[in-house]
Amino acid sequence: ETGVTQSPTHLIKTRGQQVTLRCSSQSGHNTVSWYQQALGQGPQFIFQYYREEENGRGNFPPRFSGLQFPNYSSELNVNALELDDSALYLCASSSGGGGAYNEQFFGPGTRLTVL
């Protein structure tokens, strides 16, 4: 059974650029959630995708967008990057959808630095 994988592991961008982060969910999972973890903080919920549809969203602006593909892998896109977007971005997969957050399995994260 393959766990949750994320790519890339590290990324450096400049202000105003756009970035795409990728996540492969664990085998058998149909739900993917994305989180932003700033230094010294807990993860903050960005949004969740269930069967290719957005299924819940936290307090993040529209320049944070996502996709889920038929194989349940997912992308997080951030436009017009700001310095405060520098953080660890975590992806978590689970099964059940419909707001299911039980037993999420997290990937190792992508460290994004915005200069």
Add this chain to the structure above:
Amino acid sequence: DQQVKQNSPSLSVQEGRISILNCDYTNSMFDYFLWYKKYPAEGPTFLISISSIKDKNEDGRFTVFLNKSAKHLSLHIVPSQPGDSAVYFCAARTHNDMRFGAGTRLTVKP
């Protein structure tokens, strides 16, 4: 808007003793509470959870207590082991949202 708070950034205990990690929340709509453990360079891993209709859930050395009237939950680890040293996050969910605390770094000394 910190709806989930872990007021102790760090905790140090001796091996074999009890570790108690605390968490407070403000949103009465939360219906499920979870604890995650995180090692450096890894994503958080699920540890234990509790539904809002219960006041205690136990799994081996780990027990979570929920006091709804006080909007407080705690994680007890007995006995603590050096391998338990990690950052522990408390989390709470509604049907379409999930909130995490800032974490407590637990150090278990041999």
